[in-house]
Amino acid sequence: MTPAVQVGLALFGLGLAAVALRGRLLAMLLGLELMIAGVTVILTYQAGVFGDPAGLAAVVLIIAVAAAEAVVGLCLILRLHHAGLSGEASSLSELRE
């Protein structure tokens, strides 16, 4: 396993842990970003190894999607804040029943 892949996996694992273990929505969103970053690191490295520009194209696409996802996610969190709810994921349980 090359260092690049190790870094990527470590970022992905950190992000996953943040999403799974932290309760704050903002932290969970950051965790998601970390996971995405981990994947892009691995993709970029492998694109270089195989000399395949398709990998880099995928990375560019992921960055764009991640940006959009961050925008939407932050907007939702802001709306929750305005609605007077706490930033905790556990506060969002209205759809249970």
Next chain:
Amino acid sequence: MAVPVSVYLLFLAPTAALLVSFFFLRPYKPGWTHLPILASCAVVSGSAIDLAAKVYTGWSLDQTMGLWMAAGNWSVSFGVRIDGLSSAVLAMVAVVGALIHVYAAGYMKEDPAFPRFFLSFHLFYLSMIGMLVSNNFVQFYLFWEGVGLCSFLLIGFWTHKPAARAASLQAFVTNRVGDFAFLVAIFILLKTYGDTSFGRVFELMAYGGGPLLALVGLLLFVAAASKSAQFPLYFWLPDAMEGPTPVSALMHAATMVTAGIFLLARAWPLVAFVPGLPHLIAAVGGGTAVFAGLLACGQTDLKRILAYSTVSHLGLMALALGLGRVGIAVLHLIMHGFFKAVLFLCAGNIAHGLGKSAADISETGGLRKSMPLTMACFTAGALSLAGFWPTAGFFSKDGIIEAALEAGPGWLAMALAAAALGGFYISRMLFLAFFGPSPEQKPGRCHEAPACMAVPVGFLALAALTAGGLSHGIGALLGIGRLSSEESLALAHFSWPVFGLGTSAAVAGLGLAWFATMARPSFDWTWRRRLPWLQALVASDFGWRKVVALVASACWGLAEWIGGFLDHRTWDGLIEGSVPASVALGGTLSLKSGRLGDYLWWILTGTAVLLAAVLL
């Protein structure tokens, strides 16, 4: 091989006209919808004549334009085939269709749904043109369905009339029977040969195809019988008269009903390859010709008389075709297109003059004074239909009688009976509509048609009188780029016995009609009152309509059972039951905590299980 511009124009001009009319003129300038469409008709007619002239010099084309679809070891390409058969029929369809378009522009001018009418009308035309120049069965089927769809849209054009809605549904459903047969035939061909282009199939067929090939032939005949209104499935055509008259004219003369005969002529090598099938076609055709001819004699609606007459003439075409004389059948198809168009448009003139959508013989009579031009054109068409020398109908009908004479006395009897009946019903219609007393009609109430309707009728009448002169040229045309054998495409030669038989049959019909209408003007009304059982028999098509109604109600019941019991109760119950079932399952497993984190853990677990299944 270079594809001439005319071939592209056949597709591009109608498509462009339809798009422009639909997107720009229909919403903003509905009264102009027909202008690009008429221009496209002119372009298509010019291209068709250009192609026919090219083919006449010995040129023909069977060109694949591109791959349409492919999977595994089969493929379907989009291509054109311009040979003698397609160019001859194409020229007739394009020119007659264009003239009917011009007529329709006048006939439908007042209708509030004018744009919808013209767009469907032109799509009908485009479908038929595309069908004629197809070079494979699948492409043929595409346009075949297009023709079926447009006929549905146009027969039921006056959606406020319940009868029109019912007739369009009946036409569509009856055609589905044939469409299904055609589809199965195509599937068998694809499975057996992996290719559906006419040339390839007929080539590969020689190496054998077994009993499946016989099935394909039979299925193609079923398809043709439904589209071309042959005996078991003919009944939709007379009812289709509920549509506007230009639609009837286009359907009967140029686009719809000729499709089945054209299919059989196109697939003739395959049909002839199946032992016994040609004779079956001839028998069904001959039977239909006499059956429908008899019924035409008892009708009172002008358009219904013509509709039964079309069924009868299609039967004659099938008879000639089944006897192996494809050339004669196609010649009759072309000649029939000319004279039937005139007759329908004249009936439309009468209805238009009376200010109604359909006219009955009891409302007409003595129209020769108020509509002299229509009478002259109708007489030309009637003479042609009856097959008097030297009109167009004579040349093809004589050919059919000659083919029947060669085949045997039974066939001859059918052909002559159909010819005599043709002479009778068309003369009866002529006498009752234009001569004789005019029943309770104020003079001058019925007026002659405006110029834009009269001119196309005049041209078509001219064609119905003189198109016989083209028969030699058409005979030469048919032999070019042919797929069928040369003798099957040969036309008839003039012979005195055939001339005597055909003309005496027509004269007998004419004389009898004169006797029944002019000599005894009340005869047509008195027999209906005196013999009500005969009247009922004619009204129910000798009882066949009752059988059809029985079969239709049985099918309707089956469909209700499938829709109500199988689909609604059983299948829908299964689907709808799955929702409460999964909710109950979730409740018992208590998975729905409502906390995001819990769901995330489930996602992680599921992903881990899937990853393990893939990797280990």
